[in-house]
Amino acid sequence: MSTYDVIVVGAGAGGGVAAGVLAEAGKTVLLIERGRELAFDDVPRDHLRNHRYSRYGHNTGPSLEGNPRVVVDRDGHEHTLRPHEDAYQNNATGVGGGARVYGAQAWRYLPTDFEMASTYGVPAGSSLADWPIGYADVAPYYERAEWEIGVSGDSVGSAERWPRDRDYPMPPVQLNRQGALMRRGADALGWPTLAVPLLINSTPYGGRPACIHCQHCIGFACPVDAKNDSQNTLLARGRATGRVEVVTEAMVEQVDTVGGRVVGVTYFDRDDERQTARAEVVVLAAGAIETARLMLNSRSPEHPQGLGNAHDQVGRNLQGHYYPGAVGLMSEPVHDGIGPGVTTAITQFNHGNADLIGGGMIADEFVVLPIIFWARNLPPDLPRWGAEAKRFMRDNYTRVARVMGPVQEIPSPNARVTLDPKVRDRWGIPVVRLSGATHPETVRTAAFMYARAGEWLAASGAQRIWGSPPRLKLSGGQHQAGTARMGDDPASSVTDRWSRVHGHDNLYVADGSVHVTNGGFNPVLTIMALAFRAAEHIVREW
Amino acid sequence: MLTEPQRATLRALIDRLIPADDYPGGWDAGVGDYLERQFAGDLSDVLDLYRSGLDALEVEARAKAGISFSELAPAAQDELLRRVELGEMATDWPVDPAAFFRAAAEHAAEGFYGDPGNGGNRDEVSWRMIGFEVTG
Numbered sequence: 001m002s003t004y005d006v007i008v009v010g011a012g013a014g015g016g017v018a019a020g021v022l023a024e025a026g027k028t029v030l031l032i033e034r035g036r037e038l039a040f041d042d043v044p045r046d047h048l049r050n051h052r053y054s055r056y057g058h059n060t061g062p063s064l065e066g067n068p069r070v071v072v073d074r075d076g077h078e079h080t081l082r083p084h085e086d087a088y089q090n091n092a093t094g095v096g097g098g099a100r101v102y103g104a105q106a107w108r109y110l111p112t113d114f115e116m117a118s119t120y121g122v123p124a125g126s127s128l129a130d131w132p133i134g135y136a137d138v139a140p141y142y143e144r145a146e147w148e149i150g151v152s153g154d155s156v157g158s159a160e161r162w163p164r165d166r167d168y169p170m171p172p173v174q175l176n177r178q179g180a181l182m183r184r185g186a187d188a189l190g191w192p193t194l195a196v197p198l199l200i201n202s203t204p205y206g207g208r209p210a211c212i213h214c215q216h217c218i219g220f221a222c223p224v225d226a227k228n229d230s231q232n233t234l235l236a237r238g239r240a241t242g243r244v245e246v247v248t249e250a251m252v253e254q255v256d257t258v259g260g261r262v263v264g265v266t267y268f269d270r271d272d273e274r275q276t277a278r279a280e281v282v283v284l285a286a287g288a289i290e291t292a293r294l295m296l297n298s299r300s301p302e303h304p305q306g307l308g309n310a311h312d313q314v315g316r317n318l319q320g321h322y323y324p325g326a327v328g329l330m331s332e333p334v335h336d337g338i339g340p341g342v343t344t345a346i347t348q349f350n351h352g353n354a355d356l357i358g359g360g361m362i363a364d365e366f367v368v369l370p371i372i373f374w375a376r377n378l379p380p381d382l383p384r385w386g387a388e389a390k391r392f393m394r395d396n397y398t399r400v401a402r403v404m405g406p407v408q409e410i411p412s413p414n415a416r417v418t419l420d421p422k423v424r425d426r427w428g429i430p431v432v433r434l435s436g437a438t439h440p441e442t443v444r445t446a447a448f449m450y451a452r453a454g455e456w457l458a459a460s461g462a463q464r465i466w467g468s469p470p471r472l473k474l475s476g477g478q479h480q481a482g483t484a485r486m487g488d489d490p491a492s493s494v495t496d497r498w499s500r501v502h503g504h505d506n507l508y509v510a511d512g513s514v515h516v517t518n519g520g521f522n523p524v525l526t527i528m529a530l531a532f533r534a535a536e537h538i539v540r541e542w
Numbered sequence: 543m544l545t546e547p548q549r550a551t552l553r554a555l556i557d558r559l560i561p562a563d564d565y566p567g568g569w570d571a572g573v574g575d576y577l578e579r580q581f582a583g584d585l586s587d588v589l590d591l592y593r594s595g596l597d598a599l600e601v602e603a604r605a606k607a608g609i610s611f612s613e614l615a616p617a618a619q620d621e622l623l624r625r626v627e628l629g630e631m632a633t634d635w636p637v638d639p640a641a642f643f644r645a646a647a648e649h650a651a652e653g654f655y656g657d658p659g660n661g662g663n664r665d666e667v668s669w670r671m672i673g674f675e676v677t678g
Contacts, residue, residue, distance in 0.1 A: 047657040055652070056584040214678035223678055337675050370655040370674050385559040385627075385647040386620065393655070394565070397672035 004030040007279040012097020014510035014531035015285030016230025021535035023238035031246045035061035035093030043221040052219035054084035061093035066426030072435035089476035099229035103218035104199040106151040107521035108142045111135035120357045126439040127413045131516045132488045132497040141529035150228040153197030173202045177336040179343030182364045185460025201226040215367045217340035260302035262507045285510040292417040292483035308501040315417035317482040319518045320475030324450035325404020328462025335398040341366035350520045360520035362405035407446045408520035410439035446470035481512035499534035548596045554612035559650040565671045576653030576662030595642030598635045
């Protein structure tokens with residue numbers, strides 16, 4: 001049995017940051033990751049198997065076999081799903097986690113995003129709540145993430161929307177034709193635009209080169225390592241100290257306790273041998289779904305409902321983002337091949353929309369793979385075969401613009417992760433059972449943003465616009481959050497304001513699980529910022 | 543995996559799903575190669591659907607026109623395929639014709655517009671056609 005100062009479960013955006021900060025503070029760290037180390041060549045540019053289009057699989061872990069989840073649909077029917085199937089709510093596993101293949105949008109949440117309940121009131125049936133901390137508490141850690149991991153952005157435009165003490169370290173990533181056209185459309189509407197902040201080098205930074213504007217950014221690994229995440233920054237720094245031991249292809253079975261106190265973890269190593277490790281502190285960073293599962297699976301006489309779950313809160317309030325959007329056929333080409341492709345955002349609809357709770361950001365979209373264009377971007381009345389379909393692809397692949405964005409979800413306590421009573425994974429561990437849906441208020445907000453998407457495309461010169469109106473659903477996926485929410489009251493939250501599990505002075509959470517609400521923005525910068533903050537707190541409390 | 547007659551029918555079907563113009567049709571662009579690989583992999587469980595569907599398409603053509611599907615004129619092939627798509631068959635099909643058609647249309651697009659690493663889209667021909675260029 002090995003002993004460390006800290007065990008971190010999960011090497012994604014949050015876990016990598018926590019491991020790095022703790023190691024640099026002199027702590028010995030065991031970082032356990034169920035996926036593999038993923039070099040560039042280990043993440044194939046397979047257009048049918050990636051995290052944008054998982055038709056037959058994907059290009060990272062988890063493997064398709066041995067990792068089922070059970071999903072209960074809106075009609076009450078159970079489905080046992082594999083990781084690449086719809087509704088599994090998958091995120092990539094591997095060192096780096098989902099961020100190894102992400103689009104790298106680097107948004108701060110707005111001050112109001114931390115105060116949703118007091119700003120809007122709580123709709124019936126919702127668990128909408130304020131965070132126990134505010135924007136000012138997180139802002140210094142947003143700044144650390146922006147500088148220590150590396151963000152390119154428009155400092156002046158950002159400062160008009162967010163209080164910020166320091167500029168971005170790099171200017172925005174290069175504009176492309178789609179972005180220029182959409183900016184003209186926004187100007188015509190009087191909508192202020194903002195260059196999308198990205199965890200991508202627009203100039204050489206952190207010892208790595210600038211983005212080369214390829215077409216395989218989101219869903220894939222960067223060919224020149226210009227995409228920044230925790231594995232090539234904080235975790236690399238932590239490993240350089242010699243104090244981080246990374247164990248990959250290892251599955252944590254439970255957090256171990258003695259007399260109710262957390263003492264370490266039990267896990268299966270890559271040879272499926274059961275191992276135990278001991279530590280002063282355990283940090284859970286497996287993602288909002290798997291972290292909740294691990295807490296629920298960590299049962300003992302003192303914690304018969306699982307760790308941190310005395311009030312039946314673990315796994316509730318699962319959130320991700322609804323992603324309303326639309327596509328428009330433009331009168332001129334908009335695809336010029338300059339990736340990553342997302343360039344231009346509108347943030348004025350995140351709050352202040354009459355008769356709605358919250359809102360969302362909306363932006364132009366990443367370069368789209370041709371097969372995804374065929375599967376998702378063709379007009380609904382176009383035949384899917386024959387000369388006409390081929391002609392449309394040929395004439396219009398470069399002329400279709402896309403805008404979409406994340407809507408702040410209104411949480412429901414019934415959107416939840418529980419344990420399935422029957423199905424086990426390949427290690428014999430009870431698997432996740434997903435059920436419920438977000439609060440229906442989310443659909444109203446998403447419908448409003450769907451209309452804004454169309455309005456923006458029309459003002460930008462679209463001859464024809466189409467898309468799919470939002471419908472009530474459970475979300476999670478790559479933006480999963482909320483299942484171990486922060487709060488001052490243990491009866492209605494799982495973690496305290498320092499991301500520490502109520503009732504345990506040595507068990508922390510460093511992923512999206514702690515988000516009370518998930519903002520109307522991509523969540524990764526907040527996950528990173530809160531991981532910095534939690535790790536710093538661990539060191540301070542040592 | 544397929545008999546010679548089935549393969550001939552499949553080739554004719556693919557070339558109507560993605561017909562040749564001044565760019566190659568589906569078969570010459572490698573959709574057949576894509577399918578052959580996938581029938582041994584991810585699509586092994588739909589191989590029987592293809593076998594039955596292709597046989598039924600051939601029976602349907604002979605019943606309606608007296609000749610093989612692959613020998614029909616393109617316009618007649620399209621007309622027959624529109625009925626398959628809608629499930630309006632003159633003969634008894636052992637499989638759902640619309641489901642067979644939807645699968646074939648989707649798989650043809652995957653072979654044509656997917657990456658060449660999957661066995662189709664020979665020399666990135668569809669990407670050149672639509673203006674998707676890979677740099678870096």
